[in-house]
Amino acid sequence: MILTVTLNTALDLTYHVPVLRTHASHRVTEVRERPGGKGLNVARVLAALGHEVTVTGFTGGATGRAVRDLLTGTAGVVDALVPVTGATRRTVAVVDARTGDTTQLNEPGPVIAPAEWSAFQEAYEGLLGDADAVALCGSLPPGVPVGAYAVLVRAARAAGVPVLLDTSGEPLRRGVAARPDVIKPNTDELAELTGSHDPVRATQDARRRGAHAVVASLGAEGFLAVTPEGRWRATPPRRVHGNPTGAGDSAVAGLLSALVEQLPWPDRLSRAVALSAATVASPVAGEFDRTAYEELLGRVTVTALATAA
Amino acid sequence: MILTVTLNTALDLTYHVPVLRTHASHRVTEVRERPGGKGLNVARVLAALGHEVTVTGFTGGATGRAVRDLLTGTAGVVDALVPVTGATRRTVAVVDARTGDTTQLNEPGPVIAPAEWSAFQEAYEGLLGDADAVALCGSLPPGVPVGAYAVLVRAARAAGVPVLLDTSGEPLRRGVAARPDVIKPNTDELAELTGSHDPVRATQDARRRGAHAVVASLGAEGFLAVTPEGRWRATPPRRVHGNPTGAGDSAVAGLLSALVEQLPWPDRLSRAVALSAATVASPVAGEFDRTAYEELLGRVTVTALATAA
Numbered sequence: 001m002i003l004t005v006t007l008n009t010a011l012d013l014t015y016h017v018p019v020l021r022t023h024a025s026h027r028v029t030e031v032r033e034r035p036g037g038k039g040l041n042v043a044r045v046l047a048a049l050g051h052e053v054t055v056t057g058f059t060g061g062a063t064g065r066a067v068r069d070l071l072t073g074t075a076g077v078v079d080a081l082v083p084v085t086g087a088t089r090r091t092v093a094v095v096d097a098r099t100g101d102t103t104q105l106n107e108p109g110p111v112i113a114p115a116e117w118s119a120f121q122e123a124y125e126g127l128l129g130d131a132d133a134v135a136l137c138g139s140l141p142p143g144v145p146v147g148a149y150a151v152l153v154r155a156a157r158a159a160g161v162p163v164l165l166d167t168s169g170e171p172l173r174r175g176v177a178a179r180p181d182v183i184k185p186n187t188d189e190l191a192e193l194t195g196s197h198d199p200v201r202a203t204q205d206a207r208r209r210g211a212h213a214v215v216a217s218l219g220a221e222g223f224l225a226v227t228p229e230g231r232w233r234a235t236p237p238r239r240v241h242g243n244p245t246g247a248g249d250s251a252v253a254g255l256l257s258a259l260v261e262q263l264p265w266p267d268r269l270s271r272a273v274a275l276s277a278a279t280v281a282s283p284v285a286g287e288f289d290r291t292a293y294e295e296l297l298g299r300v301t302v303t304a305l306a307t308a309a
Numbered sequence: 310m311i312l313t314v315t316l317n318t319a320l321d322l323t324y325h326v327p328v329l330r331t332h333a334s335h336r337v338t339e340v341r342e343r344p345g346g347k348g349l350n351v352a353r354v355l356a357a358l359g360h361e362v363t364v365t366g367f368t369g370g371a372t373g374r375a376v377r378d379l380l381t382g383t384a385g386v387v388d389a390l391v392p393v394t395g396a397t398r399r400t401v402a403v404v405d406a407r408t409g410d411t412t413q414l415n416e417p418g419p420v421i422a423p424a425e426w427s428a429f430q431e432a433y434e435g436l437l438g439d440a441d442a443v444a445l446c447g448s449l450p451p452g453v454p455v456g457a458y459a460v461l462v463r464a465a466r467a468a469g470v471p472v473l474l475d476t477s478g479e480p481l482r483r484g485v486a487a488r489p490d491v492i493k494p495n496t497d498e499l500a501e502l503t504g505s506h507d508p509v510r511a512t513q514d515a516r517r518r519g520a521h522a523v524v525a526s527l528g529a530e531g532f533l534a535v536t537p538e539g540r541w542r543a544t545p546p547r548r549v550h551g552n553p554t555g556a557g558d559s560a561v562a563g564l565l566s567a568l569v570e571q572l573p574w575p576d577r578l579s580r581a582v583a584l585s586a587a588t589v590a591s592p593v594a595g596e597f598d599r600t601a602y603e604e605l606l607g608r609v610t611v612t613a614l615a616t617a618a
Binding site: 013015017020021022023024025026027028029031061062063065066069090092094096099101102103104105106107108 | 322324326329330331332333334335336337338340371372374375378399401403405408410411412413414415416417
């Protein structure tokens with residue numbers, strides 16, 4: 001199975017309002033709820049691709065129960081979330097029906113006690129025994145040490161399980177130093193990590209900092225990958241219009257699924273690009289359009305780049 | 310005991326953000342949860358005044374469980390909510406820390422099935438047997454007939470229980486025709502009911518439509534009351550600055566508590582004005598400042614008005 005870790009799981013709410021105005025009162029016309037946090041999104045896409053997936057991380061309170069209830073209805077996803085005293089956070093995406101624009105409100109998440117963090121590490125090490133690959137995804141809730149991902153990367157490497165890290169800021173900086181197999185930063189995250197706004201230079205610098213492979217997301221332009229086996233640019237056949245929510249999580253699912261199928265890097269990147277674009281194209285935020293995915297998959301351009309000097 | 314009815318209960322969330330900008334992403338710095346819906350707010354104030362209170366209405370889903378858990382921690386309030394299949398709605402108040410202004414998002418509430426509405430009526434009639442007074446508060450969830458409050462007013466009157474109705478729009482119009490003992494509209498609700506923007510004229514018109522007593526809220530100016538025993542203006546001693554959230558619910562609690570204590574109208578109005586102002590003065594939205602309440606109570610001006618021609 002593939003293991004995904006979401007330390008800061010969420011109950012994702014989407015509210016539709018006719019027009020959003022600050023300092024006004026709004027009747028919400030449509031409410032959607034789904035399990036959230038990057039690792040849960042990655043798991044949903046992996047399950048849709050036919051993989052067995054186990055999700056872990058923290059869950060608590062009434063919101064945590066709601067997340068678990070919603071996960072129960074997701075075929076192919078095994079719930080191995082670790083209970084905590086605090087309540088799972090909510091995120092609220094307020095969609096303005098007139099413009100289609102979204103205003104996002106993210107709760108910080110529950111405070112994790114030291115004993116809860118220890119209990120998680122124990123559960124995680126047990127789960128690694130059955131894992132073909134692991135993805136460590138998203139922000140850290142309060143109370144979890146900033147070096148948490150470094151600890152989890154080292155445990156995966158010690159267990160011989162390929163590990164992908166998708167986070168930002170100081171948790172990414174610390175995690176990269178523990179030598180994960182893959183990181184998937186966007187250009188902002190990469191610039192924050194390396195200080196360079198040049199994607200080629202920043203990607204190479206991120207490898208020097210410890211990541212074995214760096215797959216930099218260039219948004220609608222696709223990906224730039226620098227790996228031990230070579231360097232590639234992967235580009236979608238056309239610009240896809242839509243909602244980019246979850247496109248990065250779909251890319252992580254594409255990279256991981258192709259990794260466990262032992263596909264070469266160009267095929268991994270094609271899958272990441274096609275899934276990412278098919279997620280932007282989907283009318284439902286965060287889900288991918290299967291027809292678009294299958295159509296796009298064969299038409300991604302992957303170009304090998306010359307090795308850096 | 311005093312019975313309060315909240316057909317559209319809510320889990321009230323308050324989010325603090327540094328600055329609210331549409332179409333941006335926000336980290337919520339502070340989250341508060343409390344049981345919501347006007348009748349639950351009224352009950353909390355009544356309990357704080359030392360009354361025995363029972364709350365009823367609908368509750369369902371994970372949000373309904375959260376509301377009940379929070380009510381369990383509220384001393385003096387007995388939970389007689391009726392379970393339904395749908396989930397209790399959330400309301401989200403987003404407070405901009407820079408300006409103090411609030412942007413409000415209200416979910417519509419669960420769809421109530423006809424059998425659930427019947428089950429509620431049965432429970433309500435049972436509870437009326439022990440009630441000294443009843444308050445019917447707030448909006449109707451989808452599925453409840455628009456004439457619901459008229460039905461509940463008639464049942465209270467048949468049981469000989471004084472009934473206060475605090476709602477708006479068509480549910481108010483229908484409810485008033487069933488002859489409640491007291492209504493407590495604000496000037497907008499009164500204008501919508503009567504077509505008149507003159508509070509004196511509109512208040513008299515509302516009585517002609519069926520309400521035995523009309524206590525019109527004039528915001529910071531206090532109240533105008535037209536009752537079978539006389540007409541009064543009740544005015545706070547000074548303009549109180551703060552957050553008006555819940556001030557109307559505190560006024561309802563003041564009117565009801567003084568009614569069951571069989572105080573004369575001027576004392577009922579003093580209590581409503583003082584509680585309302587002490588709620589505006591409180592640093593916590595929807596709660597009243599007890600010191601301010603006690604200080605204001607003796608200083609409310611109640612002036613008898615000449616009887617209408």
